[in-house]
Amino acid sequence: MKILVLGGAGYIGSHTVSELVDAGEEVVIVDNLETGHIEAVNPKAKFYQGDIRNREFVDSVFDNETIDAVIHFAANSLVGESMTNPLKYYDNNLYGTKVLLESMVAHGVDKIVFSSTAATYGEPESIPILETDKTEPTNPYGETKLSMEKMMKWTGVAHGLRYVALRYFNACGAHKSGEIGEAHSPETHLIPLILQVPNGQREAISIFGDDYDTKDGTCVRDYIHVTDLAQAHILAVKYLAEGKESNVFNLGNGVGFTVKEVIETARKVTGHPIPAVVSPRRGGDPAKLIASSEKAKNMLGWKPEHADLEEIIASAWNWHKNHPNGYAK
Secondary structure (H helix, E strand, C coil), X not given: CEEEEECCCCHHXXXXXXXXXXXXXXXXXXXXXXXXXXXXXXXXCEEEXXXXXXXXXXXXXXXXXXXXXXXXXXXXXXXXXXXXXXXXXXXXXXXXXXXXXHHHHHCCCCEEEEEEEHHHCECCCCCCECCCCCCECCCHHHHHHHHHHHHHHHHHHHHCCEEEEEEECEEECCCCCCCCCCCCCCCCCXXXXXXXXXXXXXXXXXXXXXXXXXCCCCCEECEEEHHHHHHHHHHHHHHHHCCCCCEEEEECCCCCEEHHHHHHHHHHHHCCCCCEEEECCXXXXXXXXXXXXXXXXXXXXXXXXXXXHHHHHHHHHHHHHHCCCCCCC
């Protein structure tokens, strides 16, 4: 199959491309390099630099390549930024997806796997979170991702498009080769921020609130290795290629770790004391976010292979200690 990966120079996108190439698939990447990195582009994939909001550009890719399925990662994804600049998120995430879907319909491409998020749920009513739980996002990032899901649903009703939305929890870790990994600017994810301490880039890690109703008072999150996420996208493409109906799946390990547990594991992996400073809570941080991934396991045959927190952090540390400035030389 020839698979178009939008945002294939980004963190999860580049790992998914790597897994697709290893599986023998033909891969075409589109990325505007706003947050992606040219160094993360797999040399065995064909690369087009451009923006999915540009219909002429998107049409040209579909005209040049006979695409069987699309995997869509191209979106802005910072919760805090979405609160201060919501229209950027509506423009890139929603308008970009609208242009993409128009071009897909025009070119008869009817299968798309979409990178959604746990942020579609908002404050969870119960743990673990099920796909059938109510979706009430608490920020524009989650709101735009949920709207993208609905746009695909209604495009499916009108034009026969079939989609899989993968709602994932905390992506983390890095490729076993150490060649690609997580490089965001600004960095907002807990594990890379913790690893900046042993890398000499910050004095201490901040813990935002230690008075939550959890076992040690700090927030609990479900961490999922980026390679396991990548494999789920490949299984979702296969699921659609088999003619199955549109669907939504959670992706997580089903196990939660507190902020303090993640810091303690990082201390063990790096051999560094990693000082931690307790700061006030941040607005909008739920106490616990843990996924039920039973549906993905049953229907996609997905099984996380890298669920051990120590293994996840060791793979991240292998990347960050050798790339302290990300892809920048």
